[in-house]
Amino acid sequence: MMEYIDNIPIYLQIKDILYRKIISNQYELGSQLPSVRQLAVQFSANSNTVQKSLKEMTEEDVVIPQRGKGNFVTEDTGIVEKLKTHIVTEMFDATYDKLHSLNMNDTEIMNSFNNYVKQREVNHEQGIGN
């Protein structure tokens, strides 16, 4: 069962999950997406809601509907690349603003991020899960 955030429209949350699956290649470029009903059951969500997510994804050219066949992921790598940049930027936006509010300057933020990544690598090598 999906865990949704209560006060954010479900169609946006479903869109976000589908976008992540496309970026991470779980749904490959040019491949067919499950039917609306299948997605609805999978997401425990209303079909109208899933329909709305797909409609917006179509408007953003990430999903290409083919008449009588269903919905397909775009084959355009440029579009998916842009999508990825967008999502990564969104995540960094939030983190960057939070770090700034701790009175860190850009150099300090860069350094602490570098250290963080190194530490993660060490942890990974030592088999310490995170």
Added chain:
Amino acid sequence: MSKVLEINKLNYKKNNKLILNDINLSLDNGKIIGLLGANGAGKTTLMRLITGVNAKSSGQISVAGVENKAARKSCVSATYSLDGFSKSFGEKNAKVRDVLKFYIDIYPDFSFEKYQEMAKYLEISCDDKLVDLSTGTKEKLVIALTLARQVPLYLLDEPLNGVDIMARKKIIKSIIQWKGDDSTIIISSHYVKEISSLLDDVVILKDQKVYQVSPVEEIQSKYHLGIEEYYEKVYEGGLNDE
């Protein structure tokens, strides 16, 4: 979009006490609507009136354009408790197949095929005795019987009550899987959070009246509230319209 349900100036009294006061409600085709309200707010009463069961009320109710009470019954499929069956078939012997046979005999719109698909998914066996069914399986059976009828409007009254989490998930998934695109489902439940991803709109009953029909998406985007918080706020009277 055509209207699956239209209620105008509906009043209902029981023992001289006003239960529903001037209810007006108009619902579009093809949606899943949550009917929320405190215990005793009149959710079950409203559902029974829509089905045409309760006797004395004033005002108009039409389902898919049909106003006549007897004719309306073939437009609505509502959840009924299985207790009545256990009694009429003899407490000990009634089996799932007896109830199934009853439904097939009574309702020309009952799809055996659809029932079988659901029964398979929900793991309901025809040979089980009603008395042996767990609360969860009983509710699953009620849902399968109710949704197997092919009608414009389904009324599910507390289909998750007393049901464990796994069975609740399965019931929710089967509602999504087997709801026809053009049909409408009204569902009442105290598990507001769990059904919220299922709903297009919510209707809140409060002080014998319909508070309003609100699209779930609007509640989330306009008020930045979850359905449960919104519902509580409406009840506390603390929702300010911007």
